[in-house]
Amino acid sequence: MRTTLTATEAIRARGDDLVALSHFIHAHPELGYEEYESSRAVANLAESAGFDVERGIASLPTAFRATQGTGDLRVVYCAEFDALPDVGHACGHNIIAASSLGAAIGLGAVADELNLTVILLGTPSEEGGGGKIDLIRSGYFDGVHAAMMVHPFPAERLAATCLAVDHFDVTFRGKEAHAAAAPWQGVNALDALTIAQVAIGLLRQQLRPGDFVHGYVVEGGSAANIIPSKAVGRFMARSLTSAKLAELRARIDACFEAGARATGATLSIAEIGSAFSHMESDQEILGHYRAAAEGLGRRFTLDDEGAAKPNISTDMANVSLVVASIHPMIMIPTNGAVNHQPEFTEACITKDADRAVMDGAMALAHTAIGVANDEHLRARLMARS
Numbered sequence: 569m570r571t572t573l574t575a576t577e578a579i580r581a582r583g584d585d586l587v588a589l590s591h592f593i594h595a596h597p598e599l600g601y602e603e604y605e606s607s608r609a610v611a612n613l614a615e616s617a618g619f620d621v622e623r624g625i626a627s628l629p630t631a632f633r634a635t636q637g638t639g640d641l642r643v644v645y646c647a648e649f650d651a652l653p654d655v656g657h658a659c660g661h662n663i664i665a666a667s668s669l670g671a672a673i674g675l676g677a678v679a680d681e682l683n684l685t686v687i688l689l690g691t692p693s694e695e696g697g698g699g700k701i702d703l704i705r706s707g708y709f710d711g712v713h714a715a716m717m718v719h720p721f722p723a724e725r726l727a728a729t730c731l732a733v734d735h736f737d738v739t740f741r742g743k744e745a746h747a748a749a750a751p752w753q754g755v756n757a758l759d760a761l762t763i764a765q766v767a768i769g770l771l772r773q774q775l776r777p778g779d780f781v782h783g784y785v786v787e788g789g790s791a792a793n794i795i796p797s798k799a800v801g802r803f804m805a806r807s808l809t810s811a812k813l814a815e816l817r818a819r820i821d822a823c824f825e826a827g828a829r830a831t832g833a834t835l836s837i838a839e840i841g842s843a844f845s846h847m848e849s850d851q852e853i854l855g856h857y858r859a860a861a862e863g864l865g866r867r868f869t870l871d872d873e874g875a876a877k878p879n880i881s882t883d884m885a886n887v888s889l890v891v892a893s894i895h896p897m898i899m900i901p902t903n904g905a906v907n908h909q910p911e912f913t914e915a916c917i918t919k920d921a922d923r924a925v926m927d928g929a930m931a932l933a934h935t936a937i938g939v940a941n942d943e944h945l946r947a948r949l950m951a952r953s
Contacts, residue, residue, distance in 0.1 A: 571681060571941075575674035575933040579926065582617060582673055586666045586929065587922045589613055593662035594917045597651030600693025603630045606649035607690050610665050614688055617673050626706035631699060632690040633708060634672065637679025641946060643936045644687045644715040644891070645672045646884060648694045658913040660720030660900070661694070663924050667898075668717055670929025675936050682940040687712070691883075696735050698842035700883040704890060712891045713949040714853060714939060717884060718928040720916060721897035722906060724861070725878065726854055726871050728897060730847030730888075731778065731806040732813040733881040735840040737786070738764070738801045738824050740833040745795040754795030757833045758788045761799040764827035771819060778808035779816050780879075799833075802840075806881055809846045847885035850892040852945045856938035857896055860931040866899070880907075892949055894935075898928050 579586075593606045607630035615621045619634035630649075645668040648661040672688040679686050689708060692699035703709060721728075740761050745754025768781055775781075783803030789796030805820055807813035821837065828835035858868060884895045900921050905911030915921060939945055 569937070571678040571937050572934055574678050575937060576930055578677035579670045579674040579929045579933060582670065583926055585613055586670045586925055589669065590662045590666035590922065590925050591917060593649055593665055594657045597656035599653065600650040600695055600697040600699070601628065601630060603649045603692055606665065607632060607692070610647055610649060610669055610690055614669055614672065617676070619672070619676065619688065626702050626708060628692055628699065628702060630690065630692040631703060634688040635685065636672070636676035637685040639679060639683035639685050641682070641684040641940055641950065642687060642712045643675065643684055643939070644689055644709065644712050645932060646689050646691045646700065646715060646717040646887070648691055648717070650693050650695050652695055652908060655908065655910050656913050657916050658908045658910065659695070660907070660912070660916040660921070663720045663900070663916055663921055663928065664717055666925045667928030667932065670925065671716070671932035671936070674929060674933030678937065682937065684936070684940055686936070693841070694883055696841055698844060698883040698886070701842040701886050704886060709887060709891050713952070714850070714936070715887050715891045715893040716853070716932050716935060718896050718898040718932060720900050720921070720924055721878070722899065722902045723870055723897065724866050724868055724899040725897040726858060726868055727849045727877060727895065728880045729877040730885040730895070731780070731808060731879055731881045732810045732846045732885070733804055733806045733844045734813060734817060735804050737838045737840060738803060739836045739838070740799045740828060742795065742797045742831065742833040744797045747793045747795055751795055755797070755832045756795050757799040757831070758796040760827035760831040760833040760835070761785065761788070761801055762827070763830050764824045767823035767826050768820060771823060775816070776812070779812070780806040781816070781820055810843065813843070842883070844881050844883050845885045845889055847882070847888045847893070847895060849888065849894050852942070853892060853894050853935065853939055854896065856942065857894055857931060857935040860934035860938065861896070861927070863934065864927045864931060866927065892952065898924050900924050
């Protein structure tokens with residue numbers, strides 16, 4: 569099909585720029601809502617490719633919207649570019665940003681012919697904050713008919729099990745005292761956190777499949793001979809749906825309350841960012857993605873064999889509840905490493921990772937072309953908005 573060829577040629581013409589962008593983001597890891605260099609690099613390249621770019625949207629300095637075309641069908645590609653603490657781009661957001669921009673460039677080349685508008689959204693802080701949720705609340709997904717991105721992973725998968733998740737800080741406050749001379753005058757905040765962690769550990773035996781809780785100690789005292797007056801833990805709770813997550817949180821919060829009650833410490837819980845929902849992938853759009861990816865030589869053996877889907881969480885899930893969306897996983901070889909490991913960081917800057925940038929861009933662009941030419945699907949998406 570001529571439009572597919574035109575989109576492919578447009579992406580290939582920018583291939584060196586896209587790979588260089590992926591490498592630049594990888595070399596400049598920035599945490600959520602602080603992705604100043606990465607966001608600027610993606611937006612600048614979009615602008616040089618002929619997109620109209622609005623920076624700092626939704627009062628977020630690192631969010632942007634880049635638009636090309638004026639057609640009726642509105643397709644969004646989401647560009648993530650935040651990194652993780654310590655391990656940098658161990659989730660491959662450098663690949664995501666470059667492939668989403670590449671897809672937008674390819675689709676932009678045929679936007680007028682297909683009567684569509686292509687939008688690239690720079691979406692900050694996927695690793696915890698929920699930049700896409702900020703953009704939903706500010707109306708940047710209003711009137712959108714389809715939203716897409718690909719995510720690097722050690723295997724080719726059409727979809728993952730996207731768990732609803734809360735992020736929150738737990739703070740216990742007690743009272744200092746000399747740990748040898750008068751420990752009875754103190755209230756041990758660290759003991760409160762320890763009791764809560766033990767209670768959570770025991771609770772895990774009774775958790776439903778799909779329920780998870782994990783966290784770490786952020787602060788636990790200042791000296792061994794001082795009863796800790798403050799202890800802070802950072803936690804995540806996950807479940808299959810938002811409703812089940814609310815039920816899980818009630819049980820987990822009771823564990824923290826037990827720590828406070830047992831020690832006399834006070835307890836406060838502060839939510840971090842926005843809660844991520846479960847995801848509902850659009851199966852018809854996903855069918856077009858599969859055809860496009862297989863046309864590039866990628867295979868979905870694990871999906872065909874019925875292998876269990878990997879568990880992840882993403883704010884793209886929240887998008888899927890308001891816009892027809894897909895979030896497939898694109899394979900990069902990792903020698904056994906999984907996402908969020910340092911070895912995965914290294915795998916995101918290889919020749920195979922560069923190929924994933926290009927394949928991801930072409931697969932996403934071809935997917936949107938397929939959607940635009942699918943009269944039944946196009947009508948369904950247009951009617952939904």
